[in-house]
Structure formats: structure tokens, C-alpha cells
Amino acid sequence: MVLAESGFSSPRNDAFPAGLRVLVVDDDPTWLKILEKMLKKCSYEVTTCCLAREALNLLRERKDGYDIVISDVNMPDMDGFKLLEHVGLEMDLPVIMMSVDGETSRVMKGVQHGACDYLLKPIRMKELRNIWQHVFRKKIHEVRDIESLEGFESIQMTRSGYDLFDDGHFLSGDDTTSGRKRKDADNKHDDRELSDPSSTKKARVVWTVDLHQKFVKAVNQIGFDKVGPKKILDLMNVPWLTRENVASHLQKYRLYLSRLQKESDIKNSFIGMKHSDLPSKDSTASFGPHKAMNMIPDDVPNSTYSFSASNSQAQNVDLKGQVDLKGITSAPMAEPKGALSVDIRDSHEAKSTQMSFDHSLGSVDSAVSFASFNSTTPLQYPWTEIPEIQFKQECESLHLENGFSQLPLPGPSMIENEANRSRIEVKPLLDECRSNFVEHLGPVGAEDLFPIQSKSQSLNNQVFDLISATKSSMKTQDVGLNYLADSEFALRNLNASGVGIPLATLSEDLQICWLQGDCYPMNYGLQDLECSTYDNPALMAETPFHLYDVLRFDHEHLFDPTEYYAIDQGLFA
Amino acid sequence: MDRNRLHNQVASMRRSLFDQGYLDDQFIQLEELQDDTNPNFVQEVVTLFYNDSARLIQNIEQALNSSPIDFCKLDDYMHQFKGSSSSIGAKKVTNECTAFREYCNAENAEGCIRSFQQVKQEYAILKRKLEVYLQTVRQASQTA
Numbered sequence: 001m002v003l004a005e006s007g008f009s010s011p012r013n014d015a016f017p018a019g020l021r022v023l024v025v026d027d028d029p030t031w032l033k034i035l036e037k038m039l040k041k042c043s044y045e046v047t048t049c050c051l052a053r054e055a056l057n058l059l060r061e062r063k064d065g066y067d068i069v070i071s072d073v074n075m076p077d078m079d080g081f082k083l084l085e086h087v088g089l090e091m092d093l094p095v096i097m098m099s100v101d102g103e104t105s106r107v108m109k110g111v112q113h114g115a116c117d118y119l120l121k122p123i124r125m126k127e128l129r130n131i132w133q134h135v136f137r138k139k140i141h142e143v144r145d146i147e148s149l150e151g152f153e154s155i156q157m158t159r160s161g162y163d164l165f166d167d168g169h170f171l172s173g174d175d176t177t178s179g180r181k182r183k184d185a186d187n188k189h190d191d192r193e194l195s196d197p198s199s200t201k202k203a204r205v206v207w208t209v210d211l212h213q214k215f216v217k218a219v220n221q222i223g224f225d226k227v228g229p230k231k232i233l234d235l236m237n238v239p240w241l242t243r244e245n246v247a248s249h250l251q252k253y254r255l256y257l258s259r260l261q262k263e264s265d266i267k268n269s270f271i272g273m274k275h276s277d278l279p280s281k282d283s284t285a286s287f288g289p290h291k292a293m294n295m296i297p298d299d300v301p302n303s304t305y306s307f308s309a310s311n312s313q314a315q316n317v318d319l320k321g322q323v324d325l326k327g328i329t330s331a332p333m334a335e336p337k338g339a340l341s342v343d344i345r346d347s348h349e350a351k352s353t354q355m356s357f358d359h360s361l362g363s364v365d366s367a368v369s370f371a372s373f374n375s376t377t378p379l380q381y382p383w384t385e386i387p388e389i390q391f392k393q394e395c396e397s398l399h400l401e402n403g404f405s406q407l408p409l410p411g412p413s414m415i416e417n418e419a420n421r422s423r424i425e426v427k428p429l430l431d432e433c434r435s436n437f438v439e440h441l442g443p444v445g446a447e448d449l450f451p452i453q454s455k456s457q458s459l460n461n462q463v464f465d466l467i468s469a470t471k472s473s474m475k476t477q478d479v480g481l482n483y484l485a486d487s488e489f490a491l492r493n494l495n496a497s498g499v500g501i502p503l504a505t506l507s508e509d510l511q512i513c514w515l516q517g518d519c520y521p522m523n524y525g526l527q528d529l530e531c532s533t534y535d536n537p538a539l540m541a542e543t544p545f546h547l548y549d550v551l552r553f554d555h556e557h558l559f560d561p562t563e564y565y566a567i568d569q570g571l572f573a
Numbered sequence: 574m575d576r577n578r579l580h581n582q583v584a585s586m587r588r589s590l591f592d593q594g595y596l597d598d599q600f601i602q603l604e605e606l607q608d609d610t611n612p613n614f615v616q617e618v619v620t621l622f623y624n625d626s627a628r629l630i631q632n633i634e635q636a637l638n639s640s641p642i643d644f645c646k647l648d649d650y651m652h653q654f655k656g657s658s659s660s661i662g663a664k665k666v667t668n669e670c671t672a673f674r675e676y677c678n679a680e681n682a683e684g685c686i687r688s689f690q691q692v693k694q695e696y697a698i699l700k701r702k703l704e705v706y707l708q709t710v711r712q713a714s715q716t717a
Binding site: 029034041074099121122 | 598599602603605606608611614617618621622624625649652653655656657659660661662
């Protein structure tokens with residue numbers, strides 16, 4: 001059903017990929033003719049044009065008229081990369097770049113700008129035969145994206161997220177099918193509430209330049225830090241636009257911005273992030289938007305996040321993350337010590353939790369295991385399409401299997417600090433997260449998990465390493481991984497209980513799991529944490545990563561209760 | 574008889590074009606693309622190539638003759654020309670283009686000028702050979 005929505009069946013013939021609608025842009029008439037012929041031989045429907053502007057016009061006129069764009073890099077009227085960006089932002093179509101120049105830097109630039117492939121001229125027909133895979137891949141991601149957005153919406157609707165857990169199958173760590181079913185049910189809810197119900201999965205909004213300008217204006221007005229889909233939507237004042245549309249566009253926009261940022265800031269994004277190094281984009285946003293960031297397990301270094309939050313007393317961990325387009329995803333990370341907006345609400349036990357998250361988006365098959373805390377129960381998060389990841393809470397050390405690069409763990413002193421300092425490192429392999437996680441968390445005593453340390457101590461020792469192993473597939477062919485860009489934060493206001501920061505899973509392509517087992521001093525905190533989300537991978541998958549920004553554990557941070565889960569409730573599913 | 578002779582001629586010309594490195598694999602791609610819907614595909618593409626090349630060659634000449642020489646522009650033109658010649662598999666021409674671009678990068682005007690002479694020469698030779706070849710092909714198909 002979802003697939004059908006994605007338009008596979010129409011308006012082309014059913015024998016996909018036959019009839020794929022390709023737009024070829026090249027100023028070289030000889031190549032244009034050759035490519036046209038080649039594509040026709042592949043049974044694709046071809047439109048050619050020799051100017052970038054003409055191409056954009058064509059695309060804008062027939063909003064849903066093309067499936068994929070192939071463009072040369074060098075064109076007289078507009079840089080091919082610019083065209084690429086426009087197409088990505090406005091139409092969100094897969095774009096393949098071509099050039100006679102195969103220099104690595106050029107290819108990299110193409111990938112950075114969001115190209116899903118880069119072909120070298122002379123191009124053989126066999127290379128063109130398989131371009132349909134990019135279309136297919138995108139559809140899959142969109143579906144997931146939409147679902148997660150819808151899930152997000154529905155979760156918002158419920159406000160507490162508990163409803164979602166009530167359903168039996170959430171706890172079973174099911175696959176996404178059940179998630180989908182739930183989605184469908186929820187959609188009905190959502191539809192009522194959404195301003196434009198028909199837009200749920202169907203009509204793709206075309207982000208024209210004007211619309212995008214409005215969007216950017218709204219974003220700037222609100223302040224990038226505080227931005228959220230609802231606010232933007234309100235400001236934009238476009239009646240037919242839905243919050244989801246804005247949310248997904250915001251995702252891409254963040255990616256785009258962070259890509260620009262990263263271009264000059266690559267190094268910084270590796271390794272522990274000093275929060276200051278990152279542009280303060282609160283939202284994690286950059287998590288795997290399908291578009292440019294397909295994280296694939298590659299050779300990208302893993303990023304680890306570690307942050308400590310003081311618990312119960314406000315664990316406000318400000319998580320900010322950035323995705324490094326170069327393949328590192330920076331998940332939101334807690335602010336560096338000083339900046340850590342860990343508000344200590346109750347100062348009663350200055351516990352600080354230190355959590356380091358390793359996000360390694362490694363190869364699909366790798367499993368990460370961490371030493372577990374008290375109970376060594378591996379946490380598994382089964383995502384439908386992702387291999388299993390095992391998380392174990394780690395008491396002292398993290399072991400990563402499969403050669404995930406181990407992120408620098410907080411210094412031993414930290415561990416030493418408190419006997420019970422617990423450190424959880426999660427290396428989400430974007431694969432499957434199982435809700436078992438939650439179950440396993442139970443036994444761990446809060447104390448164990450989040451040792452309380454003096455504030456300063458914890459802060460000082462913070463190692464905010466954000467290492468996300470994100471291999472950006474960036475639209476490259478083989479993304480093995482579709483990282484979920486679902487993130488869930490279960491923020492908890494601690495009150496004597498440990499701080500729990502739930503796993504955040506990024507939907508879409510990047511999945512970052514934050515293990516916070518610690519926070520549950522007692523029974524799991526499931527209740528407290530609504531970690532139940534963990535239970536349901538599908539659920540997790542549904543929370544769009546852009547949730548991240550909402551989850552600011554920071555008091556001063558504003559989060560719009562209407563948009564995000566009740567962070568104040570401490571939990572979010 | 575005539576037909577056979579012509580066909581043999583076509584075959585041997587073709588072989589020599591490849592053996593002597595004037596054409597490469599890409600040309601075969603073009604031949605393979607030719608079919609009933611486009612029975613003259615190869616000829617059409619090659620004609621497009623000639624036209625485009627003439628334009629580019631002129632641009633390059635102009636750029637080389639101007640002073641000071643705008644190497645950026647030169648490189649750009651040559652890049653286009655290289656792309657174009659690669660489209661039909663004009664191997665020698667493409668190679669000369671690469672050599673030219675090196676001189677261009679080094680901002681070596683003398684080198685560029687000399688190299689460009691080579692480019693033009695190879696282009697002229699190829700064009701001539703191709704024209705004869707394709708004409709023979711046409712004749713051979715007509716006598717069928």
C-alpha cells in the first residue's frame with residue numbers, strides 16, 4: 001500500500017523500471033543525443049534539455065513528471081552542482097552527475113551536494129541501465145520517512161506516547177509491519193488533526209523557490225536554534241502546507257546547511273565533539289535525510305556521543321548534533337561541560353550520568369556489544385531492515401565488536417569517580433534495536449547507572465564525543481543501511497531516579513541509539529521513561545530525527561510542548 | 574561481387590581505425606545503438622560532433638589569440654571539446670585534449686599553442702577518415 005503510494009505503478013507501465021522518466025541535462029549536443037538513445041534503449045522515457053535553467057523550468061512545470069535527473073557537471077548557464085542542489089531542495093528527485101572529469105575532488109563534491117551517483121564520460125549503456133535503483137531507493141526512504149513523520153505526528157497527538165505503548169505489539173519489538181498497521185490506524189487520527197489530511201502520503205509538495213524563501217525566512221525569524229515545524233508552518237502562513245511537509249523539508253534543509261558547514265569544517269566533526277565546534281544547530285536534524293545523507297556503513301569513523309546529564313535533577317542534556325556529511329553523523333550531543341545545560345533541578349543528588357553513545361553506523365552486519373552493566377542482557381533492536389544490534393549497557397568499558405572504532409571513552413577517572421559510574425555506550429548500528437533494551441535496563445540500579453557525581457566533576461569529565469559512524473551513502477548506490485532516523489529521547493526528569501535518556505533512534509537513515517539504561521534506577525524506568533519506545537522498533541522508526549532538536553534537555557531551551565513530547569514529562573516514547 | 578568488395582572494404586577500414594587508435598570502444602557503443610528506429614544513428618551523431626567541434630575549435634582559437642590569454646576559459650573550452658570527442662570515441666583527439674589541458678594548467682601559452690595544433694591535426698585526420706568510412710558504409714548498405 002505504501003509502495004503503491006510511491007507511484008511505482010503510475011504513470012508508467014507496471015514493468016518497472018521500464019518507463020522510468022528521465023530528464024537529461026547536458027550542454028553537449030552530441031552527448032545529449034547519445035544519452036537519449038541509450039536511455040530509450042533501456043525503455044526509459046527520456047526528456048532532454050541543454051540548459052540547466054530549462055531543466056529547472058521543466059521540473060517545476062511538471063512537478064511529478066520525472067523520476068530522475070541526469071546532469072552534466074559543466075554547463076554554461078549554471079553550475080551543475082547548483083542545479084543538483086535546487087533539484088534536491090525543491091523537487092527532491094535523485095540526481096546523477098556526469099562529467100568527463102573524474103577527479104576525486106569533483107566526485108566528492110558531487111556526492112556532497114547530494115548526487116546519488118557520479119558517472120564518468122564516456123558513459124556506457126550498461127551504466128545507465130541501472131539508474132532505476134536510485135529511484136527505487138528513494139522511494140523506499142520516502143516511505144519510511146513519511147511513516148516516521150506520521151508516527152511522529154501521531155505521537156504528538158497523543159502527547160504522552162503511552163497510547164502507543166499500550167498496544168501489545170509494541171512491546172514485542174516487532175518489525176515495521178506492525179508499526180505500519182499502527183500507523184494506519186493512527187493516520188486516521190492524524191488525518192483529522194492535520195490541516196490537510198490528503199497530504200499525508202500522497203501529494204508531494206513541490207518546494208518552489210518562493211515557498212522555500214518563505215520557509216527560510218520563517219526559519220531565520222524563529223532562529224535556527226529554536227526552529228520547529230509547527231513554528232515554521234505558522235510563520236509561513238501557507239494554508240495548504242502541512243506540518244509534515246515542513247518537517248520533512250526542514251530535515252533536508254538542515255542537512256543542506258550542515259553540509260555547507262561541514263565542507264569547511266570536516267575535521268572538527270570527527271571525534272568528540274566539542275560542542276563549540278558544532279554549529280549550534282540544535283536539532284540533530286542532519287540525520288539521515290534520505291536525500292543527501294544516506295548513511296551507510298562504510299569506512300566512516302564512528303562517532304560517539306557521550307554526555308552526561310545530571311539526573312533527576314533536571315537532566316537536561318542539551319543534545320545537539322550534527323551530521324557530518326562526510327560520513328560522520330553527529331548526533332545531538334550534550335553540550336560540553338560548561339555549556340552543558342544540565343539543569344539540575346533537584347539538586348538532591350548530584351548525580352550525573354554519563355553516557356556515551358557510540359553511534360556507529362557500521363556495516364549492517366556488525367553487531368555491537370557492550371559490556372553490560374549489571375545484567376548483561378544484550379539489547380537488541382530489530383529493525384526490519386537492519387541487522388541486529390546489540391547493546392549492552394556498559395559498566396566500565398565498551399567493547400565493540402566488528403571492529404567498530406572505539407570511541408574514546410571518558411577517562412578512567414570518570415569511571416573511577418564513582419564506583420557506580422556507569423557508562424553506556426551505544427553503538428547503534430543502525431540496525432535493529434529491540435525494545436528488549438528496556439527490559440534489560442531494569443535491573444540496573446539507578447545508582448549504578450548514573451552515578452551521581454558532583455556536578456563539576458561530571459561536567460569536567462565529560463567527554464562529549466560524538467562519533468557517529470555514519471557512512472554516508474549519500475545516495476550512493478549501495479546503501480546497505482538505511483539508518484533510521486528515528487531518534488527518541490526519553491528525557492526524564494529525574495527525581496531521585498536515574499536519569500534516563502532513552503534511546504534516540506533516528507529515523508530515516510541515521511539511527512542513533514542512545515542507550516540510557518542508566519536512568520532507571522528502578523524498575524526500568526520504563527514507566528518513567530517511556531522507554532517503551534524501545535520496545536517497538538517500529539515506533540522508534542517513526543520518530544523523525546528532527547525530534548532531536550526538540551529534545552533539549554536544556555531548560556532554557558525551548559521546546560514547544562505542542563510539538564514535542566512532553567519533555568517535562570520526562571519521557572518520550 | 575561489388576557488394577562483397579564494398580563490405581570487405583568497410584570491414585578493413587573499420588579495423589584499421591581501431592587498430593591505429595583513432596577510435597575506441599565508445600564508437601562501438603554508437604554502432605550498437607544504431608537500429609531500425611535510428612538507422613543512421615552513427616552518421617547523425619558524428620555530424621553533430623563535427624558541428625560542435627567546429628564551434629569549439631573556433632572558440633579556442635580566439636581564446637589563444639587574445640592577450641592576455643584567459644587560461645580558465647581555455648581550459649573550459651577544451652574540457653568541452655574533450656567531452657565531445659569522447660562521445661564518439663575519438664581516442665587520439667581526446668588524448669591530445671588531455672595534453673593540452675596540462676599545458677593550460679601550467680599556464681604555458683607556448684605549450685598550449687603547440688598542443689592545440691596537435692589537437693586540430695588529429696581532429697582533421699579523424700574527420701577525414703570517418704567521412705570516408707561512413708560513406709563506404711552507406712554505399713555498402715545501398716548495394717545490398
